Amino acid sequence: MFTDLTHDTAPTASLPGLEIVAKRTGGPIPPAVARMAHSPELLDGFLALTDMYDRTTLDPVAREVVVMAVAVRNDCHVCVQMHTRKLRALKAAPEVIDALTSYTRLPDDRLEAVRRFVDAVYASAGEVTDEELQDFLAHGHTERNALEVVMGIGTYTMSTFANRLTRA
Structure with missing residues (x-):
């Protein structure tokens, strides 16, 4: 089963990602990341996507609403805890x-x-109705924001699935 990797046990290709996370957290590597490090590609992809997602035009709390909606929907307890702290x-x-x-x-x-x-977006695999899109836009969001929501869903679906798979 998946174990928490460290700088000493992780694949060499995962070390840059682990160092980035260690600098961000100022402490130990969270178990979710320590297990994601079994795949350097997954870890690097997740870190790159979260960096890009954090630069979207959605305001920070709205971004976290997307993350929490995904985390709760996918029953990822570690994500709910981490993003509750962020909120x-x-x-x-x-x-x-x-x-x-x-x-x-x-x-x-x-x-x-x-x-x-x-x-x-989840219920329709992205093929939302015109009414659903209009409802979103009517609350001050933009078409760009709609696509950014899709990005957040993709990024954090990957994360929640990985966390559940690795029992993080």
Whole structure:
């Protein structure tokens, strides 16, 4: 079964990724990353995609709504824990965090539109209805944001699946 890799046990090609994560966290490598390191390609891909996703035009809390919607939907407990901490660091309202973790309606209509759009994209494998897209756009989001939501779904679906596979 998958074990937590370290700088001493990881494949050489995973070491740059592990070092990036160690610098970001300022401490030990999280188990999810330590297990992802079994595949340098997966680790590098995930780190590159998260860097790109963090540069999207979605605001930071909206990005986290996408991540949490994916994590809760895919039952990735480690992701929910990590991104709950991130939402707290972003000063997201406790009611928003509670609604995300319980997968209930968000008290902020703009953020709720993001969560609903994630659901619509998943349910239709991306072929959302015109009404679903219009609902998303009507809450101040753009077509670019819609594509950025797809990017977030892809990035964090990969992560949640890897975490569940490796029992992170």
